[in-house]
Amino acid sequence: MAGRWGEEVWRLAGVLAVCVVFGLLTGHVRDFVILGLAGGIAWHLYNTQRFLRWLNAPDSLGDREAGGVWGEIYYRVSQLQRRNRKRKRKLGKMLAQFRASAEAMPDAAVALGNHWEILWFNDAASRLLGLRQLPDTGRSVLNLLRAPEFHAYVHAGNFDHSLEIGAPGGTGQKLAVRIIPHAGNQRLLLAQDVTERYRLERIRKDFVANASHELRTPLTVIGGFVEHMRHEGTECATRWARPLALMEQQTARMQRIIEDLLLLSGLESGQGGVRTEEVDVGGLIDDLVEEATAAAGPDAPEITADARSEARVLGDAQHLRSAFSNLVMNAVQHTPADGRIEIRWRADSEGGLFEVQDTGEGIPAEHLPRLTERFYRVDVARSRRRGGTGLGLAIVKHVLQKHDARLDIESVVGVGSTFRCAFPPSRLVVADNEDDGRDPAD
Numbered sequence: 415m416a417g418r419w420g421e422e423v424w425r426l427a428g429v430l431a432v433c434v435v436f437g438l439l440t441g442h443v444r445d446f447v448i449l450g451l452a453g454g455i456a457w458h459l460y461n462t463q464r465f466l467r468w469l470n471a472p473d474s475l476g477d478r479e480a481g482g483v484w485g486e487i488y489y490r491v492s493q494l495q496r497r498n499r500k501r502k503r504k505l506g507k508m509l510a511q512f513r514a515s516a517e518a519m520p521d522a523a524v525a526l527g528n529h530w531e532i533l534w535f536n537d538a539a540s541r542l543l544g545l546r547q548l549p550d551t552g553r554s555v556l557n558l559l560r561a562p563e564f565h566a567y568v569h570a571g572n573f574d575h576s577l578e579i580g581a582p583g584g585t586g587q588k589l590a591v592r593i594i595p596h597a598g599n600q601r602l603l604l605a606q607d608v609t610e611r612y613r614l615e616r617i618r619k620d621f622v623a624n625a626s627h628e629l630r631t632p633l634t635v636i637g638g639f640v641e642h643m644r645h646e647g648t649e650c651a652t653r654w655a656r657p658l659a660l661m662e663q664q665t666a667r668m669q670r671i672i673e674d675l676l677l678l679s680g681l682e683s684g685q686g687g688v689r690t691e692e693v694d695v696g697g698l699i700d701d702l703v704e705e706a707t708a709a710a711g712p713d714a715p716e717i718t719a720d721a722r723s724e725a726r727v728l729g730d731a732q733h734l735r736s737a738f739s740n741l742v743m744n745a746v747q748h749t750p751a752d753g754r755i756e757i758r759w760r761a762d763s764e765g766g767l768f769e770v771q772d773t774g775e776g777i778p779a780e781h782l783p784r785l786t787e788r789f790y791r792v793d794v795a796r797s798r799r800r801g802g803t804g805l806g807l808a809i810v811k812h813v814l815q816k817h818d819a820r821l822d823i824e825s826v827v828g829v830g831s832t833f834r835c836a837f838p839p840s841r842l843v844v845a846d847n848e849d850d851g852r853d854p855a856d
């Protein structure tokens with residue numbers, strides 16, 4: 415370009431020099447210079463007009479044959495245009511490939527705009543969500559997926575997890591729906607058919623619930639006979655004292671496991687939903703302290719209660735009692751007699767917090783993420799010896815989930831553990847004389 419530009423400058427200088435020579439010869443230097451400049455401007459105007467015409471119809475190749483800097487401009491612009499055409503073809507091909515793979519996906523994919531309107535969807539979305547190309551494109555997905563859980567999910571705006579809903583149209587299918595926000599306010603909705611997984615899960619849950627039910631009665635009978643034989647004062651009771659004591663102990667353990675499994679099944683199946691009584695957590699803590707002190711006997715660590723709020727929790731009193739009692743009894747079992755256990759309850763505008771803190775042995779960090787799994791124990795043999803079922807924390811987690819609450823566990827080996835149940839404000843009933851439950855001393 416620099417060469418052509420220099421050429422152009424020299425051309426103009428040449429024309430002006432000729433004009434000056436003619437001017438000198440005729441005595442009209444100024445007029446000839448103006449004539450030369452006007453000629454130059456006219457030439458550039460003419461080329462500008464040709465260039466604009468060519469831009470409108472770039473295929474008229476003849477127009478490109480221009481001299482000087484204009485030839486270079488035509489060359490550069492047509493190169494750019496060629497590159498753009500190539501890029502466009504490549505992007506078009508990529509888009510076609512992307513669409514083809516999105517169409518081949520077994521999961522539904524729906525691209526949504528700023529106002530949840532449907533921009534595009536694949537074949538699986540037509541099949542699973544019942545979307546139809548013409549009438550539904552441009553409509554809000556909220557008008558098409560009407561499940562209340564889906565609307566609550568969208569309004570909560572927390573898309574870290576997927577949501578399971580029944581497929582629209584009453585087909586009986588179960589879908590795991592997930593929203594992925596991207597590019598500002600746009601979203602991608604993905605839906606996966608999880609009917610089969612859901613059915614297998616249902617079978618598993620039903621099996622556990624039925625097996626537990628079936629085992630309950632025979633175990634009660636066996637337990638009754640063993641107890642009877644132990645206290646009969648017969649030769650059998652004296653002769654078989656140890657085996658009978660062990661049988662009684664193991665029967666009681668099995669009964670506890672079955673009761674816990676039935677409680678878990680009930681929580682999982684959501685039978686009857688969550689009852690919404692106003693649960694007095696302060697009163698519950700007093701009962702728990704009494705119960706724990708009695709259960710621990712002479713080796714009881716110091717157990718104190720610190721209920722700083724009178725706020726009540728909206729929920730199922732029996733389930734909450736069972737969850738809190740599990741946490742307190744765990745603390746008692748893992749804290750030595752010279753240790754301390756503190757049970758706290760506080761509430762403020764951000765929610766309620768029930769805490770059980772102990773100065774017991776603590777839990778190694780690698781076990782913490784798995785503690786709420788069924789039958790997961792740090793030390794299996796020890797848990798069994800103490801009559802543990804390994805289901806306590808799984809029950810706590812499920813009860814809290816039913817109450818929209820969360821379980822956080824903090825623990826340091828040799829220092830102690832804190833189990834925290836965090837309830838959202840929507841689950842609290844705050845007393846009239848209690849603004850936000852905050853202790854003035856805080």
Ligand code: ADP
Nearest residue numbers: 744745748791792793797802803804805806807
């Ligand atoms: P378990 O019937 O064994 O108590 P849980 O589900 O209640 O079953 O608890 C699971 C495991 O978590 C326990 O076996 C124990 O290893 C550990 N654990 C629970 N609470 C505490 C605690 N306060 N201190 C130390 N370890 C604990």
